Amino acid sequence: MMPTVIHENCSGCGTCKLVCAMENFSAVQPARALLRIEGRFPAPGDYQIHFCDQCGECADNCPVEAIVMESGVYRVDQALCTGCMICVEVCPKGVMVEQPGSEFPAKCILCGACAKICPRSAIVMPEAVTA
């Protein structure tokens, strides 16, 4: 179910971020993307893809239990979420993302759009998820 992330293939183009925002928020607004690409320059001179691995750290720390597991992914239930952003702080990958213009944070739901577009095959989803 989880994607394979191949950091060495990544060229830092950020297409994944733009597509994530278009897919999930219908917006040309990569600031809303639910994954993070970190360029480490000048040294060691490479890219790191930070991708939610559904570790559940956010859910464990949510004071109102607004983050719940649903068919393999943790989702933020906006009816319960108070916008305290504790989850944003505790996410070990920095991919619980505060949303510009919204009081709720958001996270990856494994839609697979980023893997489908990645022109360098740096994010590869198992077929079952992308279908």
Next chain:
Amino acid sequence: MYGYAGTILRINLSTGAIEKQPLDETMAEQYIGGRGFVAKLLFDELPRGIDPYDEKNLFIAATGPLSGHLVPASGKTHFGAKSPATGGYADSNMGGHFGPALKYAGYDVLVLTGRAPAPSYLFIEDGRVEIRPADAYWGQGALIAEKNMKTELGEDFQIITIGPAGEKRVRYACLSHDFGRQAGRSGVGAVLGSKQIKAIAVKGTGSLPVFDLKKAFEAGKEAYKKVAAKPGFTEWTPEGTAGITNWVNEVGVFPTRNFKTSFSDHYEEINGKAILKKLKITDKGCYCCPTPCGKYGHTKTKLGSAYVEGPEYETIALFGGNCELKTIEEVAYANYLCDELGIDTISSGAVISWTIECFEKGILSEKEIGRPVKFSDLETVDYLLEKIVAREGIGDLLAEGVKKASEKVGQGSDVFAIHVKGLEWTGYECRNAPSMMLAYMTADIGAHHSRAWVLGHDMAGAWTNVHDLVSGGGTVERQPQAQIKAESARYVIDSQHTRPLFDALGICRLQLMELGFEVENYVELFYFITGKKRQLGFSAGAVFHRTHPIRSQRGLFYPQGENGAAAGLVLRGQGLGCQWASHQRHPGSPGARRCGRCTEGRRRTGRLIF
């Protein structure tokens, strides 16, 4: 206005006044964006007759309607000013992530006027715009300053910086971004330095309006599939622009020893394969680019080791060919020095090779230069770059570029000062490539292949994308002398009118030029994003167009050197002259729309026609 951010950000650095002006719809309609906006704004607003370092000069950063959208390689930004290198119209484009960030912050265009009273940088975070002191960064290398600013401001900021070369107003100082992307040409970095601006840092978290988001999304995704289906996607991308080195050498167009010869014996040591073998750590691409041409790596030489992006082809040509550095590690180190100092690798490579030739010919003495200088010597390169950027001793002269330097030095040194309008040639030695020569001669910003690249016509008699040209080329032992054909001018004009399209849209042209990703693809994307139905393809857009007295230079009447495909060839000036005349008469030629006695600084901007 769909596609655009909708605002021009104007900053008067002298007064500190910041103005957000709505983007004019007519201007967007007629001039599209990017290079079109640069030309339009300079034509309308640049006071005539000023020195490029006058505080009244403009510094413009312009994106296009497709910048920041889901379009392959939508990361280009165009910079413009009155050029310190040529004294005329300047623009220079840059990839990376800066332009999209500017748009997400809400601005299509940034226009700077005036001069900051003290070293400063611009801080732009969405609606928040500030002129901040840059004392902490002034004097730092362009790469170090970027790193330090990212540490201070955050990883999410996209930053352009200048190095010491821009601060010292070296006439070919560049802008630097993303640890290896530059707006290299025309001296735009020196203009920013003259305004006492060290850097521009932008973070944008907003969104862009799209005419038909659903269709734009689908068509965008489809476009990536189409690019991936081109043979060049898997074959061209690994080496990027450096992949052309062998071919250019084989057909006798590779500039060596200050454009004296056109063949290098050590090309296998400095080509794309050498980069992959000796340097590369990662591919590095611009925003939304499916074909990352950047090769980021690490180099070790006797002078030191460094992380560096590149070298790309032009740097290989000017430092590996023209200055004859013998290994890719040395070329990469020269590349790193230029990047950190904030100086164009093309112009500085040509300036250094010119200096070496002056020394060899006894025109400049050891005393004047400060040490003996020679080809194939990294220490020579290192020494001269340091002098140039410090404007110390001989460096003060060399910081002016080969045209001005040769005028001062005299003694026939202008014959081998290889430039057009004061801008040094890029990596194509054109005596066996008359169409390419014509392209240089008629380029508005001076000698630059960004205006037209027509070697396919010169060598293969056809328009073709670079990947097909190079992969089909095989080994050419001796290229017949390329002919000046009746269609040469036509080819040049076609190329000169296709390329501005990409510059105006705010996207990269390499997917078309190198891979053959068809122009038609952009018609659909443009429509879904902007809602405007246009024919793309023949966009007339050029300014500042005047002749160049190329006759005095080696280019025409001196045979090429001893070896290589073009050995001993000389280009006949008369035929080229006819082609030039034909180019100027052509209705699509910018020259056709200006008076016959166009003088320096006089411009006419044509309406950009799609």
